[in-house]
Amino acid sequence: MNDAASGTEPFDVVDVIRAKRDHAELPDAQIDWVVDAYTRGIVADEQMSALAMAILLNGMSRREIARWTEAMIGTGRRMDWSGVQRPTTDKHSTGGVGDKITLPLAPTVAACGAAVPQLSGRGLGHTGGTLDKLESIPGWRASLSPDEMLSVLRDTGAVVCAAGADLAPADKRLYALRDVTGTVESIPLIASSIMSKKIAEGTAALVLDVKVGSGAFMKDVESARELAETMVALGTDAGVRTVALLTNMATPLGLTAGNALEVAEAVEVLGGGGPDDVVELTVRLAREMLEVSGQGGAKDPADALRDGTAMDVWRRMIAGQGGDPDADLPRARETHTILAPADGTLASLDAYQVGVAAWRLGAGRGRQDEPVQAAAGVRMHVKPGAVVRSGEPLLTLHTDEPARIQRAVDALDGAYVIAPAGSRPDLLPLVVDRVS
Template sequence: FDAVDVIRAKRDRDELSDGQIDWVVDAYTRGVVADEQMSALAMAILLNGMSRREIARWTDAMIRTGRRMDWSGVGRPTTDKHSTGGVGDKITLPLAPTVAACGAAVPQLSGRGLGHTGGTLDKLESIPGWRASLSADQMLGVLRDTGAVVCAAGDDLAPADKKLYALRDVTGTVEAIPLIASSIMSKKIAEGTGALVLDVKVGSGAFMKDVESARELAETMVALGTGAGVRTVALLTNMETPLGLTAGNALEVRESVEVLSGGGPADVVELTVRLAREMLAAAGVDGADPADALKDGSAMDVWRRMISAQGGDPDASLPAARETHTVLAPADGVLTSLDAYRVGVAAWRLGAGRTRKDEPVQAAAGVELHAKPGAAVRAGEPLLTLHTDEPARFERAFEALSGAFVVAPEGSRPDLPPLVIDRIG
């Protein structure tokens, strides 16, 4: 095979053969196909698309560049969730222990935040002592002992994706459904979970801004999972406004612990319970009800054991920011919108996220909301509190928040999309 022939074929809208796909993915991972050649191919894929057959083969070729994990020794059905990324999306934190408390095992390889969206590992790392890196044997040990493990993926899990994702990030080729779907699903299939629930976010704070493209991404990923023998379903969920009342690392851990204590914001509880039921159903486990596991302390018990198993102290106080600034409601009325993207950018600029890979994040930085869309507010009441260790960061966070919320006259009715928009699979 020849890289230029493969690029030309996709440029001219031909379907790539299985042999071409296997070769180009493997040769790129080994450094035989150059970055500039893969960039051209990624752009041709973005512009001309791929058939379902091509996407399935591409995903499989990416999986075969690394190892596929095996949890047959765990003794319980495995099930996992993947979110396409949002603002305030801390759902994995209450969800994984809840599902484990209900009888399934959750082997979650998770990621870090980039840009305005948060990452689960960054959140958990705000717990003193907690470690994201585990060997495969350690992962199996935590999974056996506690029923849930959330940790970083090793370098041998779909290495083609690590290289290709970094390249897409700098070549304007992230936003291609075949490439997003194969990137996410290669990692989740290689992770070895038996069942998978995809939380595909829709709205300003998400990758997919409209329901049609979110549905296409969800259908593509469900087909890939099902074709690879993973029982896969997807929910399309609202990301026009942040989930819960916090966006930031330690702030989101605090809120997750509230949910695990039987309290917490209604939307976080609702989505946790809904996703937990889907994960258990996909795994064929019909034991305890997730809503009960949050109320009776059994999910909290798993959380404490899973945090301790990775070196964390579940009783330690979480870091608090050195500086805070509270934004007040400008008028009496109804909060009709609070934009997820702008809140996410503000949290990022306050130090909760990174602008370059491998940059450290501030554990305590972020945004705390005092009202959600639909709430009545009074002039001068707190609307948001910004948290950071570096006050010089406030200015750029204020800029990000310009136009982030609307307080409409009393009696106004906001047009709020439902939390769960659709289910696919």
């Protein structure tokens, strides 16, 4: 039964839809009511779909977005980390391909004096999920009770786990609805979705990693900057010290896309090695997190990677959540290598197509309830700008199911360009901009 039929609700949802359809600003009371009523089931999915489309087409003011975000937070509980004897800080990435940065980042920041309570998610489509990656470690648990989360955080300085169902439950309903109604791309709805969860998470400081490029949600720098500015404003208005980096997702991060493959690469970084771009972004984000948490200058994150203290935190964090940091990671039963067709310079490697290939190999899912393969994914042997020789490996595909390989190969058709030797590809820098 909707509100109009019940006669007991303070507003009529059709009036709210019409107002936003006609470019009006929604008053605070209407925003509070419609978010709460949708969570309670009073506003029907088709009605919220119409409102979401009106928001997509006509936008929202900063006041409306802030109130919408606050209303979504108010449908659940706020977490409290006051029992942790360190300043708390968190990072959120808008998602990409090969984005395993949380894995080395959280223990690195913890090794430098801040506490990192990281509530993460699972992958959907071509973008990977932090929890899926960590679950490739034998025994590791994503689901922790609040007491368990606090215990791991106190003992190690970092915890990475799943958010409870009572954290901004309105967002969970609305996120699923947007996914099937063509309203995913709305910046007000993206920003409020991310920030409602992050503010409810209760950290005092937040760094946003807003990806831009083919493998990201935001394909161009202008829209990525708009999203970053909107989220920074939401965090600031809510009393959370917030900054954002715009980072390049035109090509995958690191040399792996897939669950266990990315864990292995993250461990390389924690051991003082690993691909240059993963190390660079880990250190840059860690410095930002320490700065906004008031811990800047206590210890440099690059030193924590070099001297083994970040690795020590990683091992304790994994063990604290039931995992075995010494266990062998799963290996795929089948591999297929794609060779360079000519001599030259690798001019580009499209992040989106690599992500789709990893997804088709079994590393990702098409629906939230689908399982993933721990060992599936893509290993990249070279990065854009590298010299390649005809017949040398470019990409190796990993899967447990050989029938998946051809569709992954098809996804990579046109994904890479080999230019004449000596040419210099025009690449975005790794960190494109900073918003504060």
